[in-house]
Amino acid sequence: MNRVEQRFAQLKEQGNKGLVVYIGAGDPDLEATRSLALELDKAGADVLELGIPFSDPLADGLVNQLAAQRGIDSGTTPGKVLDTVREIRKDSQIPIVFFVYYNLLHRYGLKAFIQDSAQAGVDGILILDLPPEESGDYSQTMQAHGLCPIFLIAPTTPSERMASILKHGRGFVYYVSREGVTGMQSQVSSNLDSMTQMIRDHTSLPIAIGFGISNPEQARQVAEAGDAIVVGSAVVNQIAQLGKDPSMVSTVASFVQSLSQAIKPTSSQ
Amino acid sequence: MESPVNHLNTLDWNQPDAQGHFGPFGGRYVPETLMHPLKELEDEYFRAQTDPAFQDELSYYLKEFVGRPTPLYFAERLTRELGGAKIYLKREDLLHTGAHKINNSMGQILLAKRMGKRRIIAETGAGQHGVATATVAAMFGMECVIYMGEVDCQRQALNVFRMKMLGAEVRPVTAGQRTLKEAVNEAMRDWVTHVRDTHYILGTAYGAHPYPLMVRNFQRVIGDEARAQILEKESKLPDLLVACVGGGSNSIGLFYPFLKDPSVRMLGVEAGGEGIEPERHAARFQGGSLGVLQGTRSYILQDDHGQIQLTHSVSAGLDYAAVGPEHAWLKDQGRVDYGYATDEKALEAFMGLARLEGIIPALESSHAVAAVMEKAPSMSSDQIIIVNLSGRGDKDVQQVATRLNMQMPH
Numbered sequence: 001m002n003r004v005e006q007r008f009a010q011l012k013e014q015g016n017k018g019l020v021v022y023i024g025a026g027d028p029d030l031e032a033t034r035s036l037a038l039e040l041d042k043a044g045a046d047v048l049e050l051g052i053p054f055s056d057p058l059a060d061g062l063v064n065q066l067a068a069q070r071g072i073d074s075g076t077t078p079g080k081v082l083d084t085v086r087e088i089r090k091d092s093q094i095p096i097v098f099f100v101y102y103n104l105l106h107r108y109g110l111k112a113f114i115q116d117s118a119q120a121g122v123d124g125i126l127i128l129d130l131p132p133e134e135s136g137d138y139s140q141t142m143q144a145h146g147l148c149p150i151f152l153i154a155p156t157t158p159s160e161r162m163a164s165i166l167k168h169g170r171g172f173v174y175y176v177s178r179e180g181v182t183g184m185q186s187q188v189s190s191n192l193d194s195m196t197q198m199i200r201d202h203t204s205l206p207i208a209i210g211f212g213i214s215n216p217e218q219a220r221q222v223a224e225a226g227d228a229i230v231v232g233s234a235v236v237n238q239i240a241q242l243g244k245d246p247s248m249v250s251t252v253a254s255f256v257q258s259l260s261q262a263i264k265p266t267s268s269q
Numbered sequence: 270m271e272s273p274v275n276h277l278n279t280l281d282w283n284q285p286d287a288q289g290h291f292g293p294f295g296g297r298y299v300p301e302t303l304m305h306p307l308k309e310l311e312d313e314y315f316r317a318q319t320d321p322a323f324q325d326e327l328s329y330y331l332k333e334f335v336g337r338p339t340p341l342y343f344a345e346r347l348t349r350e351l352g353g354a355k356i357y358l359k360r361e362d363l364l365h366t367g368a369h370k371i372n373n374s375m376g377q378i379l380l381a382k383r384m385g386k387r388r389i390i391a392e393t394g395a396g397q398h399g400v401a402t403a404t405v406a407a408m409f410g411m412e413c414v415i416y417m418g419e420v421d422c423q424r425q426a427l428n429v430f431r432m433k434m435l436g437a438e439v440r441p442v443t444a445g446q447r448t449l450k451e452a453v454n455e456a457m458r459d460w461v462t463h464v465r466d467t468h469y470i471l472g473t474a475y476g477a478h479p480y481p482l483m484v485r486n487f488q489r490v491i492g493d494e495a496r497a498q499i500l501e502k503e504s505k506l507p508d509l510l511v512a513c514v515g516g517g518s519n520s521i522g523l524f525y526p527f528l529k530d531p532s533v534r535m536l537g538v539e540a541g542g543e544g545i546e547p548e549r550h551a552a553r554f555q556g557g558s559l560g561v562l563q564g565t566r567s568y569i570l571q572d573d574h575g576q577i578q579l580t581h582s583v584s585a586g587l588d589y590a591a592v593g594p595e596h597a598w599l600k601d602q603g604r605v606d607y608g609y610a611t612d613e614k615a616l617e618a619f620m621g622l623a624r625l626e627g628i629i630p631a632l633e634s635s636h637a638v639a640a641v642m643e644k645a646p647s648m649s650s651d652q653i654i655i656v657n658l659s660g661r662g663d664k665d666v667q668q669v670a671t672r673l674n675m676q677m678p679h
Binding site: 054055056057059061072079102103105106107108128129131133151152153154155156157158161165176180181 | 288296297298299300301302303304305306444445450451453454457458461462463464465559560561562563564566569571573574575576577
């Protein structure tokens with residue numbers, strides 16, 4: 001079991017829900033990414049999802065698009081993000097999952113990237129635009145290197161397709177709770193329970209629900225339907241507003257702590 | 270001329286495969302939300318393709334509304350001026366709305382109607398695909414949103430007004446370099462958000478399966494007509510086909526029906542911009558490499574880390590970082606040659622065709638004409654070139670006049 005699987009096993013044992021926090025790597029720079037990882041670990045994030053910035057993030061809303069642009073502008077490359085993970089691993093064992101567009105890994109060499117990720121201390125990879133149909137032996141290669149291939153399920157995914165996706169997944173499954181791009185929403189989706197039930201019919205993997213969660217109250221509501229929640233744009237938005245301000249990391253960390261407390265009633269914190 | 274292709278008999282023409290792959294190119298690389306809708310689109314398209322009622326309806330509108338067939342016109346003065354091969358122009362510029370784009374928009378909106386969609390979205394570069402789509406949406410009473418890069422809105426302002434007059438909403442895209450690639454990103458974001466009631470009329474032979482296949486099949490009418498017309502006029506096949514290649518829809522439309530004719534050579538012409546230097550052109554087969562962008566695997570212009578590079582072309586319709594996957598395959602098979610024309614050569618061809626033939630071509634098509642001007646003189650007078658005049662140049666008049674410093678008469 002790698003860190004992601006261990007963490008979800010632990011959460012299950014405690015009867016707790018998990019908190020997956022997304023940030024864009026290199027926003028505003030990779031040193032900030034390292035500090036954020038360490039502080040978010042302490043603040044109660046269970047999994048750190050690191051977006052590797054891409055020039056054409058077509059599944060992302062404006063908040064994450066701008067973060068990717070800042071990441072590229074600060075000189076962030078897939079290789080440098082791997083270096084940053086190595087730095088984080090000196091001080092923290094927070095489970096780390098990459099959230100990435102396929103072209104970056106295609107260019108790097110998919111196999112080489114998986115090897116280097118395993119060596120750097122990454123635990124999982126979610127490739128937004130690489131469906132199982134196109135992924136060849138990606139899942140097997142990932143597992144051979146002890147990494148979790150994480151796949152998306154969408155509201156448009158029919159039941160029979162879920163089965164074929166989920167047999168490739170490890171660690172957790174990411175349920176995209178609404179049709180659309182990443183971004184904050186004022187209301188949570190209405191049919192969460194029926195969709196998560198359908199997913200559970202096909203898998204025993206934990207379900208992380210994301211896309212649109214922006215405050216502790218929504219976090220609490222969504223967490224009831226799944227095993228974990230993913231918060232992205234709401235966090236990235238705070239990073240955008242504070243940028244290189246010295247208070248950025250602590251402000252983001254206390255926001256994450258408020259989300260963590262909202263979904264973990266049995267927490268000892 | 271190089272020797273004719275000699276391995277055609279051994280080529281597997283059954284492209285794409287069931288998953289939309291043209292050899293190692295193509296496929297379906299999209300976020301999960303779009304996977305099932307694309308499958309539904311594919312299934313419906315294949316049903317429509319074999320449904321005589323659909324084919325009859327499409328033929329009716331292509332003839333009565335779009336203006337097909339288009340003439341295959343012998344360009345006598347251009348031929349004489351260049352002093353080599355006989356040059357025929359396939360006059361897609363004469364179609365309603367002014368370019369080949371409407372062949373595909375008409376086919377796709379009939380499909381959208383069959384699927385019960387009520388809303389249409391599209392991306393556009395030069396605005397020709399946007400105008401064609403706004404036109405068919407108006408015709409069938411559907412809501413229509415067009416995404417267009419802010420830079421393209423400025424350089425093709427006439428088409429922005431046309432789309433608005435046709436009742437479409439034009440949304441300028443301000444991300445990145447504000448041209449066609451960003452418009453595609455934004456259209457895909459819209460589609461992912463409204464996929465249940467919206468059909469995305471992608472304008473070129475690009476993107477996730479089934480788009481490259483479907484767009485090619487809606488555009489092959491160009492080549493089918495040209496083949497019959499040249500056989501009637503000359504009683505033989507042409508020696509060379511020439512067309513410009515942005516995403517690659519007009520060129521694949523012309524080339525496809527001739528692919529199995531070994532004596533017919535083909536030349537796709539990309540945008541050479543200001544020359545083949547990084548970020549100064551859009552010639553994917555010159556400076557590009559294999560990658561995955563906007564749903565498909567093909568040649569793309571990218572840096573060492575996989576970030577998509579900036580592009581440049583005087584022509585908004587060719588100013589794009591990737592090329593359709595079937596072209597990538599045809600290039601690798603050696604079936605089609607790909608060259609480029611610079612901005613300067615395209616402008617010369619634009620003016621040349623206007624003065625010699627009384628036809629103002631689109632800047633996109635001017636790239637193909639430029640290549641003909643280069644090739645024809647070294648060919649013999651019993652050889653034949655067909656060049657696809659994919660669009661007319663009305664939309665480019667302002668831009669060219671500014672560039673050439675033309676003054677208004679006092």
